[in-house]
Amino acid sequence: MHIHRHVRPSRLFFYLSLLVSLIIWPLGSLAQTESARSLFSENKASILQIRIIDITSGSKSAIGSGFVIESDGLIATNYHVLQLAASEPGQYRIEYSAADDSTGDLQLVDVDVVNDLALLQTQDTMPSPLPLAMVEPDMGSPLFALGNPLDLGLTVVPGTYNGVNQTSYHPRVHFTGSLNAGMSGGPTLSETGEVVGINVSTAGNQVSFLVPVKALHNLRAEHRARGQGVSDFTQRIGEQLKADQADKFSRLFALEWPTMSLGSAQVIAEIVPFAKCWGGSNSASEKAQFRSADRTCRSEDNIYLSGGFNTGVMEYQFFWLEADKLNPMQFYAYYERLFGDFAPGNKGSEEDLGEYRCDSQFLALAENRNSDSRKSKNIFCVRAYKDFPDLYDVLFLHGTVDASRAAFISHFTLAGVSQNNAKRFVQRFLGVAKWPS
Amino acid sequence: MAVIIEVLGWGGKRKQFYRLDGPSIAIGRSYQNDVVLGDAHVSANHLRLDLVNDGWQVTDLQSLNGVEILKRGHLEATANPSTELIIGSGAEIKIGRTRLRIVNEHQPVDEAKRLHRLEAGLNGLNRWSVWLPIAILAISVDILSLYLSSFVEWQWKNIVMPVLLSQAILMLVAGVFGILGRFLREESHFLGHYSLLLIAGALFSVGEALFNVAGYNFNAPIFDVFVIPLFGLLLLGLLLSAMLALASNLLPRQRWSTSLGFVILLLVVSMASRLADWGEFSAYPDYFSGLEVPSLHFTDGASLDDYTGSLDDLFTEADRTMEDQKVRTKKNN
Numbered sequence: 001m002h003i004h005r006h007v008r009p010s011r012l013f014f015y016l017s018l019l020v021s022l023i024i025w026p027l028g029s030l031a032q033t034e035s036a037r038s039l040f041s042e043n044k045a046s047i048l049q050i051r052i053i054d055i056t057s058g059s060k061s062a063i064g065s066g067f068v069i070e071s072d073g074l075i076a077t078n079y080h081v082l083q084l085a086a087s088e089p090g091q092y093r094i095e096y097s098a099a100d101d102s103t104g105d106l107q108l109v110d111v112d113v114v115n116d117l118a119l120l121q122t123q124d125t126m127p128s129p130l131p132l133a134m135v136e137p138d139m140g141s142p143l144f145a146l147g148n149p150l151d152l153g154l155t156v157v158p159g160t161y162n163g164v165n166q167t168s169y170h171p172r173v174h175f176t177g178s179l180n181a182g183m184s185g186g187p188t189l190s191e192t193g194e195v196v197g198i199n200v201s202t203a204g205n206q207v208s209f210l211v212p213v214k215a216l217h218n219l220r221a222e223h224r225a226r227g228q229g230v231s232d233f234t235q236r237i238g239e240q241l242k243a244d245q246a247d248k249f250s251r252l253f254a255l256e257w258p259t260m261s262l263g264s265a266q267v268i269a270e271i272v273p274f275a276k277c278w279g280g281s282n283s284a285s286e287k288a289q290f291r292s293a294d295r296t297c298r299s300e301d302n303i304y305l306s307g308g309f310n311t312g313v314m315e316y317q318f319f320w321l322e323a324d325k326l327n328p329m330q331f332y333a334y335y336e337r338l339f340g341d342f343a344p345g346n347k348g349s350e351e352d353l354g355e356y357r358c359d360s361q362f363l364a365l366a367e368n369r370n371s372d373s374r375k376s377k378n379i380f381c382v383r384a385y386k387d388f389p390d391l392y393d394v395l396f397l398h399g400t401v402d403a404s405r406a407a408f409i410s411h412f413t414l415a416g417v418s419q420n421n422a423k424r425f426v427q428r429f430l431g432v433a434k435w436p437s
Numbered sequence: 438m439a440v441i442i443e444v445l446g447w448g449g450k451r452k453q454f455y456r457l458d459g460p461s462i463a464i465g466r467s468y469q470n471d472v473v474l475g476d477a478h479v480s481a482n483h484l485r486l487d488l489v490n491d492g493w494q495v496t497d498l499q500s501l502n503g504v505e506i507l508k509r510g511h512l513e514a515t516a517n518p519s520t521e522l523i524i525g526s527g528a529e530i531k532i533g534r535t536r537l538r539i540v541n542e543h544q545p546v547d548e549a550k551r552l553h554r555l556e557a558g559l560n561g562l563n564r565w566s567v568w569l570p571i572a573i574l575a576i577s578v579d580i581l582s583l584y585l586s587s588f589v590e591w592q593w594k595n596i597v598m599p600v601l602l603s604q605a606i607l608m609l610v611a612g613v614f615g616i617l618g619r620f621l622r623e624e625s626h627f628l629g630h631y632s633l634l635l636i637a638g639a640l641f642s643v644g645e646a647l648f649n650v651a652g653y654n655f656n657a658p659i660f661d662v663f664v665i666p667l668f669g670l671l672l673l674g675l676l677l678s679a680m681l682a683l684a685s686n687l688l689p690r691q692r693w694s695t696s697l698g699f700v701i702l703l704l705v706v707s708m709a710s711r712l713a714d715w716g717e718f719s720a721y722p723d724y725f726s727g728l729e730v731p732s733l734h735f736t737d738g739a740s741l742d743d744y745t746g747s748l749d750d751l752f753t754e755a756d757r758t759m760e761d762q763k764v765r766t767k768k769n770n
Contacts, residue, residue, distance in 0.1 A: 287590055326588055328730045334588035340726030350718035350766070354759025358724035359751045360656045364738030375731075375738050377656075381722035382751050384759035392755065395722055404731050419752045423745045430741060 035191050039144050040156045043193060045127035048096040049148045050077050050106070050120070050185060052085050055093055065147035065186030065199065066096065066120065068129045069220065073122040076216055077185030078200055079111050080304045082118055086111065086233055087306060094120060098127075099154060109229035110222065113237050114170060114244045114303055114312075115215035116200050118185075119223055130187055132213050132220075133194035137161045145177055145199050145208070147186025157183070161196070164212060169248055169274055169301045170312075173197040173210035238388035241303070241311065241416050245391070248274075248301075249421040257432050262295055263320030265408040265435035275299045275314060290334060291322040298345070303416065309352040311385075311393075311416035315345040318433060319409040328404035335407050339377075339399050346393060346415035353393065354384040362401070367436055374437040375402040380426070385416070394422045400435055408435040438541055440486070440493070442472050445529070445536040447620075456542075462486045464532070465498070478502050478533030486539065492525045493539065505531040510539065553682045563629035575635040576600060578642060607634045618684035626683045633683075637676040644668050650729055654736045658725035666707075674700040716765065 052062040064081030068074070075096070085092040086108055094106040106120040137143070138161070145157040159177020175188060179202040187195040188210050197210025230236045258269040262279075270277050281293035296317045303312035319338065323331035344356075358381040366373035379397040394417055399409045410433045414422060439458050446452040455472050464472040467481040474483075480500035486493040492512055497504045510528030524530070526541040553559070561567060583596050611634060615625035645665055652660025677696035681687055687695065739747070 289588055289590060327585070328732075329585040330588050332728055332730045333586040336726060336728040337588075339728055340724075343721055348720060350762065353720075354755055354762050355719060356722035356724075357751055357755045357758055358722050359748070360658070360725045361744060361747070362656065362736060362738035363741065363744055365741055373738070375734070377728065378744065379724045379726070380748055380751060381724055382748075382755040383722075384752075384755045386759055386763060392752065397724070399728070401728065401734060402731050419749070422752075423748055426748070427741060427745055 036144055036156050036158055039189055039193055043130060044099045044154055046130050047146050047154060047186060048098055050081055051095050052082055052092050053095055055091060063151055063182050064184045067187045068126045070129050073126045075120040077118050079113050079116045079118045081185045083306055110219060111233060112219045114240050115211050116304060117211060117215055117219050119219060131194045132217060133190060133196045137190050137196055139163050142191055143175060143188050145179060145188040147183030147199055149180035149182045151182055166273055167276055169299060171212050173212050175208045175210050176206050177208055178206055179208040234387050241388055241391055245417055259432060262293055262318050265320055267295055267318040267433050268316060289325045290331060291324045293320045308347060308349045310346050313345045313415045316412040321407045323405035342397050342411055344393055344395055345413040352386055356381045356383045372437045374400055374435060376400045390418050391416050392422060396426055441540050443538040445538055460488045474535055476533040476535040479535060483532050492523045495522045495524055502533050507531055559629055559683050562632040563626045568628040568632050571632050571635050575639050578639055607631060610634060614680050614684045621685045629683055630680055633676060633679055637672055641669055641672055650733045653727045653729045670700045670704060
């Protein structure tokens with residue numbers, strides 16, 4: 001009995017808490033559907049479908065979403081939604097389609113390619129603008145993404161706020177919810193109906209990304225200060241890319257670059273928040289005739305410029321090779337094969353880029369005056385951007401050539417970098433990533 | 438004055454000849470003739486040649502397929518050129534499918550062709566005792582270079598095919614030249630051709646390796662894209678000339694123009710195929726990736742500051758390339 005007395009209340013507590021949780025749980029989801037329902041009905045008028053119309057054929061070439069942010073008819077969307085119209089204004093026009101099926105023309109007034117944002121203006125009377133949030137939501141708070149997925153009509157997608165992604169240089173909100181094509185440029189709202197981000201991309205399986213609303217605040221402020229639309233978008237985009245790389249590299253150069261070892265070499269580890277690293281080796285392979293280990297670090301900061309052209313990516317890569325069962329001739333035959341196999345990290349075509357020009361030189365680098373120098377073969381390739389002066393894609397490749405049974409390869413590609421930053425990067429890179437003699 | 442009737446074969450080469458005296462010569466398929474031919478298209482009594490002054494009068498004996506005069510030969514000015522049926526020394530006629538040349542005994546002949554300086558040496562190659570060591574050496578070099586460039590687990594079975602295949606190709610080429618020689622010079626020199634091919638192949642491998650080392654040391658991709666292909670073509674020209682010397686009776690001038698002509702043809706074809714790609718945009722850098730083992734590296738390296746300083750020129754070049762492309766695409770539009 002003595003024991004019973006003690007057990008009963010706890011069991012009761014268990015049943016009670018179970019009951020409570022059963023009641024609260026459906027209530028919670030009920031609240032969520034309720035707020036989704038009200039958010040949808042309250043805000044659907046301010047959310048538009050953005051259509052890019054091919055003037056000659058009269059049909060739509062691309063669709064996305066947008067939303068009203070000013071009562072005078074200023075509309076926000078993604079740059080990538082209307083990139084076609086921005087680069088070929090003679091071929092495309094932009095129009096909106098509202099929830100009440102009304103349509104009208106839109107003028108592009110400003111862009112922020114780095115954050116994939118654009119501002120459009122309409123002369124038509126628009127419903128009330130959506131308020132932009134001033135503070136960051138709490139981790140785990142429910143969010144609601146709105147847009148026109150796959151041209152199916154206005155849709156609401158519930159999800160969760162997972163903070164600003166710390167692993168990329170350009171901040172993106174990690175949103176747990178399914179964004180689909182066509183929702184790009186639509187708003188993601190908090191429960192109180194404030195815009196916390198702009199739908200931009202998805203990694204699939206409920207992992208989606210939003211442009212933080214802060215970038216939209218900035219772009220709107222710049223637009224207000226100017227007081228009129230941008231006249232030369234190529235120049236505007238060029239300035240944004242130039243400024244972005246200047247800021248990125250000055251932050252990068254100010255940091256201490258962490259190192260780690262790869263074979264006998266010292267390589268660069270993850271420079272947070274610029275790059276994520278992966279690595280591998282063939283040590284598990286019994287048939288391998290040589291030993292190799294590699295490490296690849298890559299920034300995920302792809303700036304979309306057009307369907308065939310992106311920039312901003314930084315990639316660095318290291319290989320440690322040991323001859324093991326191979327003789328020096330065989331080892332160098334493999335080494336040469338590997339050395340000839342490097343490619344740029346970004347995508348581009350003749351419309352946007354000049355061809356690569358390459359240079360090949362031997363370097364003899366020493367730790368200090370008293371130490372022996374290590375000889376290496378160095379390839380440096382550059383291609384110039386056609387529309388944006390002093391921006392280049394750079395590919396650098398360094399391979400030691402003074403050891404007959406081991407080799408250290410280091411390599412980086414920088415997309416959209418200025419001449420000075422590229423040169424500073426080589427100096428810094430070779431100073432940190434090295435195989436001391 | 439004796440007259441010589443030559444029966445001509447492929448390329449105007451004499452197959453057989455008749456030396457005859459007398460004022461009149463009968464030609465046909467029947468055995469009564471002075472010149473008896475086996476050609477089924479020649480009539481039994483086809484034609485008659487009668488000596489007149491310093492030429493011969495041709496009389497068609499109502500043959501089925503007639504007489505075609507290909508060359509009238511050398512006629513004295515006294516002869517009446519309008520008389521078509523008079524032919525002189527050196528004349529060529531065709532009856533049926535047979536070509537005949539008619540000359541008198543005073544007809545001059547070509548100068549004797551000097552035997553090629555290397556004839557004796559080239560003949561020397563046509564022996565098993567010479568070919569075998571060359572072949573063993575060449576195949577060993579082949580296997581060695583395959584071995585030294587292999588970085589996967591070495592298996593002998595993997596090299597049997599490439600080695601046999603390359604030897605089969607060489608054998609085929611040597612065979613073609615052998616047949617040519619058999620035909621033109623009555624000797625095939627198969628092993629001689631085979632040895633020449635092996636020697637040329639070995640020379641190319643050695644030259645290629647040396648040029649690669651030079652290109653690597655001077656960081657000069659020109660060796661890769663220009664010098665080595667040119668060296669290969671030059672070697673091919675030499676090889677062809679030597680093989681033609683062995684297989685044909687061409688004069689040196691003809692032999693060199695034939696082999697160099699072939700090389701130039703190859704050059705033009707390869708340049709044309711490159712020209713087709715010229716101006717095509719490539720999104721990938723074309724850099725010089727050649728590497729050699731440290732013991733073949735003789736040049737020094739630059740310092741880091743000199744290096745980064747030198748890169749400015751490369752940026753300028755990239756700008757110029759881009760500007761050139763802009764101009765070109767504008768033109769195309």
